[in-house]
Amino acid sequence: MQKIKIFDSTLRDGAQAEGISFSAEDKLAVVQYLDNFGVDYIEGGNPASNPKDCEFFERAKQLELKTSKLVAFTSTHKVGGDPSKDMSLNAVLQAGTEYVSVFGKSWDIHVTEILNATLEQNLDIIQSTINYLTKKGKKVFFDAEHYFDGYKANPEYALKTLEVAKNAGAVALVLCDTNGATFPFETEETVKRVVELFGDLEIGIHTHNDIGLAVANAISAVRSGATHVQGTCGGFGERCGNMDL
DSSP: OOOOEEEEOTTTTGGGSTTOOOOHHHHHHHHHHHHHHTOSEEEEEOTTTOHHHHHHHHHHTTOOOSSOEEEEEEEOOOTTOOGGGOHHHHHHHHHTOSEEEEEEEOSHHHHHHTSOOOHHHHHHHHHHHHHHHHHTTOEEEEEEETHHHHHHHOHHHHHHHHHHHHHHTOSEEEEEETTSOOOHHHHHHHHHHHHHHHTTSEEEEEEBOTTSOHHHHHHHHHHTTOOEEEEBGGGOOSTTOBOBO
């Protein structure tokens, strides 16, 4: 039986909850607590987003963690951009973490309507972002944003984003129910398909709680073969919250 790895996003996704504001000192204390608890991965934030996160990652370099790996968060680089000149990618390199979470588009309508890009261009930036970071020695988790909506709309393209991420060197593929509106039976079917195709990698699940099913969806994903579960302490996070670890 495979070990289920726990990925705590309290300090990043959880920090997007209304009324939550962590200082760098708060974040360092939470990291120590989660490390003592035995969490596998701790997502510390986006070092390009604000000075507090920059300070946190700089000070976190002095921590001696026993069980946890610290993770920095970023997006794919801009369409038409050069990853080596991308501010966000260089910020995560500066953060000095072994692991980086990269979120990218997996829903075709978001590629065309939000990125204003072609579907092929989106695949290119997924590939070049992950490839750039892996060549710099980083272990990359690919967070497939809005994966379940994307899979319903265009399964071939959603799966293609995962294939490109894998070929670029990602060590885990994380399926995100970003809208928090997927039902457990849909999660089970979708995750089974991904595990069939990409099960040699770590397959993760990241669920939001907009219809109150974040925990149920995470359990369904694990039943279907996911071995990496993302959530927050107490389930707080943006909108209605994240999966409650």
